[in-house]
Amino acid sequence: MSLDGKVAFVTGGSGGLGRVHGLVLAKNGADVALTGNRNMDKVEAVAKEIRALGKKAMAVKVDISDEGEVKAAAEAVKKELGSVDILVNNAAFGIVRAVKITDMEKEDWERDLSINLTGAFNCIKAMMGDMAEKKWGRIINISSVTGTMGGFGQCSYATTKAGLIGLTKTVALEGARNNITSNVIILGVFDGGSFYEVGESFRERIIKRVPMRRAGNPEELSNAVAFLASEESSYITGTELVVSGGIDLFTF
Ligand SMILES: NC(=O)c1ccc[n+]([C@@H]2O[C@H](COP(=O)([O-])OP(=O)(O)OC[C@H]3O[C@@H](n4cnc5c(N)ncnc54)[C@H](O)[C@@H]3O)[C@@H](O)[C@H]2O)c1
Numbered sequence: 001m002s003l004d005g006k007v008a009f010v011t012g013g014s015g016g017l018g019r020v021h022g023l024v025l026a027k028n029g030a031d032v033a034l035t036g037n038r039n040m041d042k043v044e045a046v047a048k049e050i051r052a053l054g055k056k057a058m059a060v061k062v063d064i065s066d067e068g069e070v071k072a073a074a075e076a077v078k079k080e081l082g083s084v085d086i087l088v089n090n091a092a093f094g095i096v097r098a099v100k101i102t103d104m105e106k107e108d109w110e111r112d113l114s115i116n117l118t119g120a121f122n123c124i125k126a127m128m129g130d131m132a133e134k135k136w137g138r139i140i141n142i143s144s145v146t147g148t149m150g151g152f153g154q155c156s157y158a159t160t161k162a163g164l165i166g167l168t169k170t171v172a173l174e175g176a177r178n179n180i181t182s183n184v185i186i187l188g189v190f191d192g193g194s195f196y197e198v199g200e201s202f203r204e205r206i207i208k209r210v211p212m213r214r215a216g217n218p219e220e221l222s223n224a225v226a227f228l229a230s231e232e233s234s235y236i237t238g239t240e241l242v243v244s245g246g247i248d249l250f251t252f
Helices: 016-027 040-052 067-080 106-134 145-149 155-178 193-197 200-208 218-229
Strands: 007-010 031-036 057-061 086-089 137-144 180-187 240-243
Touching: 007 016, 007 067, 016 031, 016 040, 016 086, 016 193, 016 218, 031 040, 031 067, 040 057, 057 067, 067 106, 086 106, 086 218, 106 137, 106 155, 106 180, 137 145, 137 155, 137 218, 145 155, 145 180, 155 180, 180 218, 218 240
Parallel strands: 007 031, 007 086, 031 057, 086 137, 137 180, 180 240
Antiparallel strands: none
16 A cells, blocks of 8 residues: 555544554655644654654644634645645544433533534535545544444434444545545544543453454554555445444344
């Protein structure tokens, strides 16, 4: 797989999984813009790791729920690296919150939707025009098995992750004639990142439900991201790729 000459934009680039997506895309040849909305020193540190691989990298401060900030970020990346070819909508909020719907505050619900779902909408809207002009684009949305199976105490998060699936397929239809593919990756649980914010005993219980009896290594996910970002996946669009060690399969 070669991503030489391509520019990738990874939201949530300082997060446990976003960092690895950035590194794996760069190892495959892409220049990478990583976004963060706070802790920019962490995002800059990932950009430094990418530069050490010999690729260009940029740390961009942006709250993806703000359409104006996203447009400005896309322009800044275009100036420094070139227009975005590969968009990875990875940032998310409220990932491990466990609050039943009857106790959920409306403002938390709305914030989760504005980041996880509207954030992806904002990024796609800001970058798809340039992809259409170049007649090449890759949009990869990061969902979760919570979006297909539901999650106790996760009404907002599950809704956003399910929403990304419909968004992905619609964008696939709208982008197809311009050679823009849009796919969604449905994740199980992975080492690093938000899965480590849940307590150890809860984590062990979840891992027992994974047929492969382990959490995924982030690179096992990022390799799937890199494949969907590559020329080699050119006829794959509108698809859901489950990377979960089988956690969504019926077990007993
Ligand atoms: N870790 C897992 O096991 C797991 C499982 C299923 C799905 N996922 C999904 O994978 C993705 C990455 O998860 P992670 O574990 O690395 O989480 P993480 O919490 O480590 O990273 C999330 C990132 O999103 C960024 N972010 C949050 N709000 C933002 C905003 N308003 N604007 C811009 N950026 C914002 C954070 O700064 C952070 O960099 C998420 O979409 C998550 O839903 C993760």
